[in-house]
Amino acid sequence: MAPPPAMDLFGEPIEAHPPWFKPDAFLRAGFDADAYVAELRSYVPLDSLAAELRAHLAALRAELVGLINRDYADFVGLSAHLKGVDAAAARMRAPLADLRDKVAAFRAGASAALAALREGLQQRAAATAARELLELLLDTSHVVSKVEKLIKELPTAPSDSSNAEIPINDTGTPNGKAGTGVRETQSILLERIASEMNRLKFYISHAENLPFIENMEKRIQGATKLLDGSLERCFVDGLEHRDAKVIYNCLRAYAAIDNTSSAEELFRTTVVSPLIQKIVPQNYARAVAGASSDELEEDYQQIKACVEKDCKFILEISSSENSGLHVFDFLGNSILKEVLSAIQKGKPGAFSPGKPKEFLRNYKVSLGFLDFLEGYCFSKSAVTKLRYEPAYTDFMRQWNVGVYFSLRFQEIAGGLDSTLTNTFSPTGLNEAQQKPLLLKQSIKLLESLDSCWSDEVLVFSHCDKFLRLSLQLISRYTTWLSCGLSARKASDRSPNSPADAEWALSIPIEDFIYVSYICNNV
Structure with missing residues (x-):
């Protein structure tokens, strides 16, 4: 029998282990030593934990030795109770060997049948x-x-x-x-x-x-x-x-x-091309000689009428519901492609930004023509498809709006800069425009700003560039005016004075009142 547990002064049993050490945790099915140590090390020193583990191991070994010593007599006498076991084992060995041979034979037969079945399946698949x-x-x-x-x-x-042969009716007509x-x-x-x-x-x-x-x-x-x-x-x-x-x-x-491309090309050459050639001259020599201008507005009006009259029928057929004909794009690959080809051959100058006014008019009416074509698209996806067609991309690539803006930039900014660098001459009330501006340079600035945003100059796709140009114009005018006033105040006539200040140094004091009036009212 195990000795009774030790008691403390109050009659309570003294625990052999500290409260944080639970031996029962080692008997759990999901015990994890790493997790157990990581949990205890947060509040128990490793030395204390190691000491308790060693003490517990020693206790377990002592208990194991005690168990062996307690049942040692039974363990030693175990061999005396096993008489006749060898004979029983010999009697059981023969049927087990026979069973093993039968299982091996059955396994070999099953493997052969399986191999034959697999070969048959392969032959069947082949x-x-x-x-x-x-x-x-x-x-x-x-x-x-x-x-x-x-x-x-x-x-x-x-x-x-x-x-x-087409039959002839009673009247003699086909x-x-x-x-x-x-x-x-x-x-x-x-x-x-x-x-x-x-x-x-x-x-x-x-x-x-x-x-x-x-x-x-x-x-x-x-x-x-x-x-x-x-x-x-x-x-x-x-x-x-x-x-x-x-x-x-x-x-x-x-x-x-x-083979949708063949149908689109046949429609272009059979129907669209003869109509467009009647509207846009195909002889470049005539265009150079002045027989026809590079204006496209009237041509587009006639082309729209031809599309409405002679091309609408096939657009309606190809866009009919449940027809399976939505793969065709006669708008881009037939109509727009032929229009672009005709303009390139008959009126190549229409794409030239060298004449900004004519270029802008042609560009805007061309965008209107594209909007007209997109009006025949039956869905938003059809519009997107048209815009990604090579003909549409090539058509938009012809309009070099970047060069047009550069020319307009030189025209507007150069005009203002020329006015600012010329000899100063104040003016009175601008009666023609009813703008009470006293400086010629101020009038030029306002005209330049108006030009940036007028319908005859502005391109909406480049609004950001025109806005930047407007701010640059204002900045240029502000610099010119500030330099002049600063130079006048300092009366600096040295050769190192900026060019923008020469006008303020050369005018009489009476004329400078106009400048002061403007500065006080800005």
Whole structure:
């Protein structure tokens, strides 16, 4: 039996460990020695903690020795109670060995079956891939043959408007409805061919670098060339006759084969270019000779009328809902591109900032024309798309507003500086402008500031630069006036006097009253 615990003077048991040391903490499942030490070291010295741990270890060892000594007789007599264990173990060894052999045989059979199953799955996957590839090649061959057949039917079908004879009605005139039906039938057939060509491109993209596809390359190129030619003729015919159904079908065909640029270029050369060439002269020699000016306002008015009359129909077709034709951009790649080309060839001087007044007028009416084109956009995203088109970017790049501002800067700032450096001559009331300014230089400053913000000079995209110019003008005038007054007050006629002070030193005292009057009223 364990000895009774020691008692203190008041009859309470004396604890063997200090209150902060809890031996039960070592028996917890999630005990962490580092965390335990880190927690105690904040208020217990490490030496004290180490001493308590050593004392606890010694107590545990003593308890272990006591337990062994207490049950030593049973431990020694354990071998006497194990008689017959070897015989029992021998009897159990045979069935266990047999079971082990059976498990090993079963494992080997399962491994062989698993290997055979995996090999079969691999063969099946290879066979499936080969079958899919074969089906893809067969579908490709079938689509190529179908496209060739449909293209061959185009010249002989009643859809060929170039070869087919248009019926004549009783009055002896061509039957317009029959011609419309011919074009519409051809456009429908071309849309179907384009859809098949789209399928063909999809098949080819999944079977590249195969000998079968390489052998069919010439056939595919020939079919593509025939389709492009037939679709071009049908689309041009539809544009010439303003046939909305034909144009719609042709545009869907161009969208199916992802060839929107060809449709935009055909519309530009067929419809837009002849109209623009009638408005803007294309002969540069005539422009140089003065047969036509570089003004663009009247030209833009005529171009807007032509767009409204002759181009609006295709813009409405391409922007119709659920049509899939929003990929076309006739505004930028057809209309604006042709307008830019016509101006560059017929009126190249319109982009020159060498004539600031004409340049600014042309620039503002050009921005108005761009706003007119953006009015045909059906959504905000369409406007953003138009502004990022290469034609739109090239058009805006032609207007070198930076050079224009530099010229205006030299004109306005140079004029004021010239006035300030000239001989001083005060003036009376400016009756023409009704501005009670007494100095010619003050009048020039006000005129310069008015010029910076007048409609005939200001460009809103460069408002910050014109604001800075206005502040520079005021600063220049202030410096000129301050230098003159300081020099007059000091009566400094030395050769080192600044140039801005010469006017104050050369005028009589009576004329200087005008300057003093201004300074007192500023």
